[in-house]
Amino acid sequence: MKPKHQRLVLALVALVALVGAGLLAASALREEASYFYTPATLAKAEVAPGQAIRLGGMVQPGSIKRDADGVTVRFVVQDRDAVQNVVYRGITPDLFVEGSGVVADGRLANDGVFKAESLLAKHDENYVPRELKDIDMTAAEHTKDSLAQ
Amino acid sequence: MIAELGLFALWLAAALALLQSVVGLASWRAAETPLATLVKPVAVVQGLLCLISFFSLMWLFYVTDLSVLLVASNSHLDKPMIFKIAGTWGNHEGSMLLWVTILTMCGAAIALFEKRLDKETLSATLFAQALISLGFFAFLLFSSNPFERLNPAPPVGAGLNPLLQDIGLAFHPPTLYVGYVGLSVAFSFALGALLTGKIGPAFARAMRPWVLLSWIFLTIGIAAGSYWAYYELGWGGWWFWDPVENASLMPWLAATALLHSVAVLAVRDALRAWTIMLALVAFAMSMAGTFLVRSGILTSVHAFAVDPERGAFILGLLVIYVGGALALFALRIGSVREGKQFALLSREGGIVANNIFLSVILAIVLVGTLWPLAAEAMGDQISVGPPYFNRATVPIGLLLMIALAVGPMLRWRTDDGARLRRLIVPAATAVILCILLFVQWPEAGFFPILALALAAGLAVASLLPLVGRNMLRIPLMTWGMVLAHFGLAVSIAGMATESGWSSERLAAMRVGDEAKIAGWTVKLDMVKPVAGDNWVAIEGRMAVQRGDDKEQMKPQARQFFDPVQQTSEAALLTRWDGQLYAVIAPVDAQNYDRWQVRLWWKPFVTLIWYGAGLIALGGLLALIGRAQLFPRRRSSTAESEWARA
Numbered sequence: 059m060k061p062k063h064q065r066l067v068l069a070l071v072a073l074v075a076l077v078g079a080g081l082l083a084a085s086a087l088r089e090e091a092s093y094f095y096t097p098a099t100l101a102k103a104e105v106a107p108g109q110a111i112r113l114g115g116m117v118q119p120g121s122i123k124r125d126a127d128g129v130t131v132r133f134v135v136q137d138r139d140a141v142q143n144v145v146y147r148g149i150t151p152d153l154f155v156e157g158s159g160v161v162a163d164g165r166l167a168n169d170g171v172f173k174a175e176s177l178l179a180k181h182d183e184n185y186v187p188r189e190l191k192d193i194d195m196t197a198a199e200h201t202k203d204s205l206a207q
Numbered sequence: 208m209i210a211e212l213g214l215f216a217l218w219l220a221a222a223l224a225l226l227q228s229v230v231g232l233a234s235w236r237a238a239e240t241p242l243a244t245l246v247k248p249v250a251v252v253q254g255l256l257c258l259i260s261f262f263s264l265m266w267l268f269y270v271t272d273l274s275v276l277l278v279a280s281n282s283h284l285d286k287p288m289i290f291k292i293a294g295t296w297g298n299h300e301g302s303m304l305l306w307v308t309i310l311t312m313c314g315a316a317i318a319l320f321e322k323r324l325d326k327e328t329l330s331a332t333l334f335a336q337a338l339i340s341l342g343f344f345a346f347l348l349f350s351s352n353p354f355e356r357l358n359p360a361p362p363v364g365a366g367l368n369p370l371l372q373d374i375g376l377a378f379h380p381p382t383l384y385v386g387y388v389g390l391s392v393a394f395s396f397a398l399g400a401l402l403t404g405k406i407g408p409a410f411a412r413a414m415r416p417w418v419l420l421s422w423i424f425l426t427i428g429i430a431a432g433s434y435w436a437y438y439e440l441g442w443g444g445w446w447f448w449d450p451v452e453n454a455s456l457m458p459w460l461a462a463t464a465l466l467h468s469v470a471v472l473a474v475r476d477a478l479r480a481w482t483i484m485l486a487l488v489a490f491a492m493s494m495a496g497t498f499l500v501r502s503g504i505l506t507s508v509h510a511f512a513v514d515p516e517r518g519a520f521i522l523g524l525l526v527i528y529v530g531g532a533l534a535l536f537a538l539r540i541g542s543v544r545e546g547k548q549f550a551l552l553s554r555e556g557g558i559v560a561n562n563i564f565l566s567v568i569l570a571i572v573l574v575g576t577l578w579p580l581a582a583e584a585m586g587d588q589i590s591v592g593p594p595y596f597n598r599a600t601v602p603i604g605l606l607l608m609i610a611l612a613v614g615p616m617l618r619w620r621t622d623d624g625a626r627l628r629r630l631i632v633p634a635a636t637a638v639i640l641c642i643l644l645f646v647q648w649p650e651a652g653f654f655p656i657l658a659l660a661l662a663a664g665l666a667v668a669s670l671l672p673l674v675g676r677n678m679l680r681i682p683l684m685t686w687g688m689v690l691a692h693f694g695l696a697v698s699i700a701g702m703a704t705e706s707g708w709s710s711e712r713l714a715a716m717r718v719g720d721e722a723k724i725a726g727w728t729v730k731l732d733m734v735k736p737v738a739g740d741n742w743v744a745i746e747g748r749m750a751v752q753r754g755d756d757k758e759q760m761k762p763q764a765r766q767f768f769d770p771v772q773q774t775s776e777a778a779l780l781t782r783w784d785g786q787l788y789a790v791i792a793p794v795d796a797q798n799y800d801r802w803q804v805r806l807w808w809k810p811f812v813t814l815i816w817y818g819a820g821l822i823a824l825g826g827l828l829a830l831i832g833r834a835q836l837f838p839r840r841r842s843s844t845a846e847s848e849w850a851r852a
Binding site: 094129 | 441478480481545548549559563566567568570571574575578579582587588589590591592594595598599603713714715775790792794801803805
């Protein structure tokens with residue numbers, strides 16, 4: 059191989075590899091990225107049961123119910139316009155309480171209930187799920203306990 | 208007073224960075240200028256000033272000086288001392304100060320210890336290093352001043368996120384930062400070499416120890432962070448593909464690729480342009496990581512600050528530095544002559560394969576990390592989580608393992624493939640193990656089984672470079688390579704067993720109830736309240752038993768006061784064949800007769816971190832092996848000089 063050739067070949071190989079990486083990433087993204095919904099946008103969107111999505115909103119006051127097994131919890135996530143039933147099996151995050159913000163990863167079951175696989179609660183000032191920052195909560199809660207007070 | 212001293216030292220250091228860039232530029236243009244003697248002392252003093260500034264801040268945290276805004280908003284009088292001190296870098300401003308301090312210390316280290324690089328390139332390198340420092344000094348002084356006063360001073364302070372009040376967290380960020388920012392040296396070296404055009408084996412030999420050193424720190428930092436997440440978050444996982452974890456993984460991938468390609472450049476004078484490119488990419492990834500973490504653009508326990516101005520500032524720096532570096536690369540690389548040729552089947556070929564697979568993984572991680580931001584800009588809110596990353600990276604990772612088994616068996620320049628016959632043993636190991644595992648545990652899943660089998664094969668293959676050689680004559684660097692490759696196999700074996708063979712059990716237990724998991728019987732003996740310095744907790748006392756092996760486990764659910772927050776302290780029981788992991792939580796706030804208990808049995812999970820330790824140790828051996836070559840030479844000249852005297 060002539061000197062110029064090898065550099066060219068290597069550059070092409072690198073290019074092909076990166077394009078391959080891009081394609082692989084694109085196909086995996088198409089199938090595995092989960093879209094974020096609030097109850098209102100979820101009600102309008104047509105989301106197939108079983109597809110991975112994220113649901114965010116406020117835990118409706120008075121809606122948290124625990125099953126007799128002690129590990130299954132059912133609650134309602136709401137925003138201003140709509141509500142969504144959620145079921146979750148597991149230890150709920152710290153500060154998961156009625157009236158607080160929550161983001162749930164999971165899938166819709168055939169009966170329309172959202173089966174959460176993980177929950178993120180609005181913890182504290184340092185750790186707000188990004189999606190919740192913009193949501194207009196119907197009730198103000200967890201006022202900032204920052205220094206300014 | 209101390210705060211003002213710290214701020215003054217910081218301003219002075221910034222002024223010196225400006226001076227260093229001017230002097231560096233002048234002495235690179237004309238090496239004989241009297242200014243050239245200034246550049247090294249300036250770099251050293253600049254590093255010392257930053258160190259003074261950093262220790263000032265540490266002192267303020269040590270005495271909990273609440274008249275300083277940063278201390279008041281992140282510390283608390285009642286916090287244990289070690290966390291008061293570690294709190295110095297447990298916040299945005301403090302951690303950026305640490306970042307800049309390490310950056311300037313790197314510059315000082317180049318000035319003090321770099322003896323191999325020619326004068327011209329060294330000046331150009333220090334010029335580049337000063338330019339990087341300048342940008343980050345500006346960032347600190349104009350938008351993240353750690354020494355800002357607060358008037359009036361509050362009585363107690365706001366406290367530190369309890370998740371960060373952990374001994375692992377005291378050391379994880381500094382370690383990671385040394386790795387992150389250490390890559391700036393490679394970046395500056397690459398820029399310096401691009402400016403002077405002296406890219407060859409001498410340059411590579413000079414750059415190699417710096418890359419190795421930051422890579423070792425990165426490896427340790429990532430492993431420590433992963434273990435912290437594993438036991439502190441109480442979620443039972445050791446890697447979440449959190450954007451911040453990705454931000455540390457991406458520089459590591461680039462640095463690993465760089466480590467290998469720089470070896471080719473040093474030994475064989477090939478892959479010139481590629482090595483320079485990787486050096487630029489590695490630190491670009493460090494800065495991108497800093498941007499992702501520090502801009503508050505991401506959801507994460509690491510994102511201390513949510514401040515668009517700061518995000519824009521770092522993004523600006525990122526664009527200037529990366530854009531500038533790539534522009535310089537494009538302008539100058541045409542004048543760099545191509546390195547030596549090699550056959551496809553050769554050690555160089557193997558390392559090219561390694562580099563390509565690592566780059567592909569890097570690209571996949573980068574796309575997945577940035578995609579949610581891009582999508583949000585287009586109006587969609589999406590999240591990209593473990594399913595994406597696992598699916599896209601694991602197959603490439605397995606290909607990388609195969610390349611890793613083959614590469615070290617090949618000769619430099621060209622190879623007839625004769626030694627590849629020795630790979631029959633590891634290949635057979637992998638195939639047989641694969642079949643056995645599929646027969647015995649088909650439910651473990653395709654990828655865990657394949658990964659475990661390949662890890663076993665790789666473990667055997669990684670030792671082959673030692674076979675048939677006089678053990679005493681093998682250079683330390685070869686031992687380092689063997690150990691690091693073996694460590695990777697160990698680590699991957701741990702990942703595979705953890706993901707394929709873990710068992711999990713979730714139960715609501717009353718005191719006296721028993722739960723069974725993977726041969727263990729767990730009995731909840733009692734639940735009692737306990738208290739610490741700044742928290743109270745409920746603590747479960749569990750009697751766990753497997754055969755004759757009896758032990759007690761004490762998981763806690765903690766309630767911190769300032770700031771008010773709950774955390775769960777998992778209990779871990781380590782055995783040779785795995786870890787039992789227990790978490791306890793109240794069923795709900797009203798109900799204290801039952802407790803939610805979550806148990807995991809994670810077979811051989813500790814191998815993940817032991818493997819990472821071996822990888823870092825391998826790097827250390829290689830580094831010592833390199834360093835040894837020098838003192839010996841130096842001491843011989845010293846001896847001859849002494850003899851002459």
